[in-house]
Structure formats: C-alpha cells, structure tokens
Amino acid sequence: MTLDVEAVRKDFPILSREVHGKPLVYLDSANSAQKPQAVIDAEADFYAQHYANVARAVHTLGSEATNAFEGARDKVAAFLNAPSRDEIIFTANITAALNLLAYSFSNASTFPGADQFRLGPGDEVVVTEMEHHSNLVPWQLLCQRTGATFRWIPIHGDGPNSGRLVESAIDEVITERTKIVSFVYQSNALGTINPVERIIARAKAVGAYTIVDAAQAAPHLPLDVQALGADFVAFTGHKLYGPSGVGVLWGRYELLAAMPPFLGGGEMIETVSMQGTTYAEPPHRFEAGTPMIAQAVALGAAVDYVTGLGMHDIREHEQALTAYALDALQTVPDLSIIGPSTPVDRGATISFAIKGVHPHDVAQLLDEDGIAVRAGHHCARPVCVRYGVPATTRASFGIYTTTAEIDALVAGVRRVQEVFAR
Known part of the structure; x- marks a missing residue:
C-alpha cells in the first residue's frame, strides 16, 4: 500500500495555517513533528x-x-x-x-x-x-x-x-x-x-x-x-x-x-x-x-x-522524498550537502550550507516565505566541528511532506542567494 499523503495532511490541523501570509511549509520534523487530530483529541x-x-x-x-x-x-x-x-x-x-x-x-x-x-x-x-x-x-x-x-x-x-x-x-x-x-x-x-x-x-x-x-x-x-x-x-x-x-x-x-x-x-x-x-x-x-x-x-x-499508516509505507515514502530532495538541492550552485549525498542508508533529514550565507540568515529568509527549517548545530556540535562549519541549515521531512514542499524549499534557497547577491 502506498502512503496517501494528501489524506494524511488532512489529519494535521496546523498544516492548513499560513505564516507571513504564505502557506506553511513545515520542514522541521526532526526537531519536533506536528500532531494529528487523533493525538490532540x-x-x-x-x-x-x-x-x-x-x-x-x-x-x-x-x-x-x-x-x-x-x-x-x-x-x-x-x-x-x-x-x-x-x-x-x-x-x-x-x-x-x-x-x-x-x-x-x-x-x-x-x-x-x-x-x-x-x-x-x-x-x-x-x-x-x-x-x-x-x-x-x-x-x-x-x-x-x-x-x-x-x-x-x-x-x-x-x-x-x-x-x-x-x-x-x-x-x-x-x-x-x-x-x-x-x-x-x-x-x-x-x-x-x-x-x-x-x-x-x-x-x-x-x-x-x-x-x-x-x-x-x-x-x-x-x-x-x-x-x-x-x-x-x-x-x-x-x-x-x-x-x-x-x-x-x-x-x-x-x-x-x-x-x-x-x-x-x-x-x-x-x-x-x-x-x-x-x-x-x-x-x-x-x-x-x-x-x-x-x-x-x-x-x-x-x-x-x-x-495504521504502516511503518514500511512511511519508510518508502520518506526514502522517495529524500532521493528527490537530494537531487533537487544539488542543482543549486554553491550549496553543499553536509552528510551523505546519496539516499543509501540515510533518513529524511538533510543539512546543507550555502557559500557566503550564514545558516541563520537562510532560515530567517525561508521563514518569510512560510518555510520552516532549523538552523544551528542541532545539538550535535562535534559534527559541525568535523565539517569546519559554524552551523548548518537543516530540512527534515515527515509523513505529511510533499515533493511540492521540497520544490518550495529549493526555490526559497535560490531566492536567499539572490538576496545576498545584491
């Protein structure tokens, strides 16, 4: 059985709201996932x-x-x-x-x-x-x-x-x-x-x-x-x-x-x-x-x-999302994936760095487009030390994430680069 993402999204009331007048694109599930109505109830x-x-x-x-x-x-x-x-x-x-x-x-x-x-x-x-x-x-x-x-x-x-x-x-x-x-x-x-x-x-x-x-x-x-x-x-x-x-x-x-x-x-x-x-x-x-x-x-x-959704179906959905996001993000110039760049033995969490732009600036500008990501060392500072970066921007997916939201992330990252190129 394939995960019906659109049906799943209807179970999460917060996904219908707007942020800064834009539809919420929640890509911070590794930090904390949103709650379906069944859990709230x-x-x-x-x-x-x-x-x-x-x-x-x-x-x-x-x-x-x-x-x-x-x-x-x-x-x-x-x-x-x-x-x-x-x-x-x-x-x-x-x-x-x-x-x-x-x-x-x-x-x-x-x-x-x-x-x-x-x-x-x-x-x-x-x-x-x-x-x-x-x-x-x-x-x-x-x-x-x-x-x-x-x-x-x-x-x-x-x-x-x-x-x-x-x-x-x-x-x-x-x-x-x-x-x-x-x-x-x-x-x-x-x-x-x-x-x-x-x-x-x-x-x-x-x-x-x-x-x-x-x-x-x-x-x-x-x-x-x-x-x-x-x-x-x-x-x-x-x-x-x-x-x-x-x-x-x-x-x-x-x-x-x-x-x-x-x-x-x-x-x-x-x-x-x-x-x-x-x-x-x-x-x-x-x-x-x-x-x-x-x-x-x-x-x-x-x-x-x-x-009820099925953990195997959840895994397959997120594997496909991860592969799609890795391919899409790696088309962006001056963007570096921090961690494995292929979907093999990796989960639906992608950290990246953009040349010349601090991760906190990336996250703040993405938020203006309604896109929620996390910036920082993610309580894993030794990883940042290993890579020689002060912090990273992290996008993380869940059962409600769509490829359209990943497209929005990539477009948002490109807009960030345009802002800092001025």
Missing part, C-alpha cells in the same frame, strides 16, 4: 473525561486513568515488538531516558547485586562522533564520576563516505575494555543511518552493553528490539507525532531487574521504613512520582496512528 479527552492519578486510587477515575496509562504501555511494547510490557519505561523524553541509564550505572557501586553495571578506571564508554548532545554529555559525566574513559568512533568529513562512520574504527575503538556502547541509529544532523547490527555484534563480542538512540529512527522506519539485539533502546514522543513531555526507554527485563534506580520517591518502592527501602520491579522501579499520564495516553494514540 486523545490528550484533550483524557483531561476532560478521565483525569486522575494512576495506581493510587480505587475510584472510577483512578481506574480509568490507570487503564489508559498502562494501555499506552501495551501499545508501545507492541510497536517495538518488545517481549514484555514490563520492559517499557516512560520517561520525560529521550534525554531523560539516557540520563536514567547513565545515573543508574553510576549507582551500581551501592546497589546489591549490580556489580555488572559498575564502571571504574580501565573501563571505557564508546559513542560516535555524530551523537546528539543527549547521547554525549550523560556518558561524559558518567566517566567523570567513575574514572572510566570516554571514547568515540569518528566520522568521515569528506569524500564518498562523508557523514558515515569510519568502518575500521568500529573494531579499533570497541575493545575488551569497553563496558558501554551508546550510539545513534539515525543521525539528527546528517541523516546517516548507522550499521546498527554491525556495531551491536562487535559490542556483544567484547561483552559490552549496547544502547541505541532511536529518536530519529522511531518515526521513520520499523523498529523491532528483538531483531536489533540491543540491550536498551530509547526514543521520544514528540518526534513520533505524539506530545512533548514523554519518552520511552526499553530494556531487557533481566537487566532492568538487576539495575539500580535513578530517582527515588513514590511508586518506585516495594517497602519503605525509617531503616531502609526496597524497590519495585521494573518498570515501576524507574517511574518515580506522578508520571506523564496524559502524554503517555496521547503517545499511545500516536503509535496507533503511525501503525
């Missing part, structure tokens, strides 16, 4: 008709809220093909999910039976050079707290492999000293889709834990945690056409059951006394306090929405 209906706290009340509203919240957990588990719903942890976003892991690992030294997670001098944590800051800073902090060493797999900054990992470095950087390998599935700055299976296989061979940042993968391609073989996978709701304020951490149950908690408080406990505390089983061990109830319910609606 799900959150509004929960607040209007079913709101109460979860797992704390026996009254009708409390039961309805708990059922809706736990129902969302079931939907996410099915979306990821997780073996158990108890492997799904709701967090505030993917940043919170990655910090949860990093701080839980650093708590291992004081948690009974958690020696397998303990890090110290001589141990190494490996990431890649294309990571979002959310998958860099928590691990740098963990290494500072524990004395472990922070390492990374570099990327090619030019040539035919521009924007891709240096293949030989995977085996060189991931060694018997490696304890954690945390890496992005699809780069938010480059669009690169990494060789996930290859990295996980190497990490397994040396006994390291693997963590996959799937923030940019979850909205764009099928995710099957059992097929991936990773130990942990995380994504965020607002990029998956869901609300902000909710994210997901999936982990193998046997690891979660042995892992120390990060936050302490209500709901994550088994028993509490003045002498000490014992902790609940996963996932509640990692969901201290009142959770993001309405947001999780709306995320469940977003999962229903994309599942």
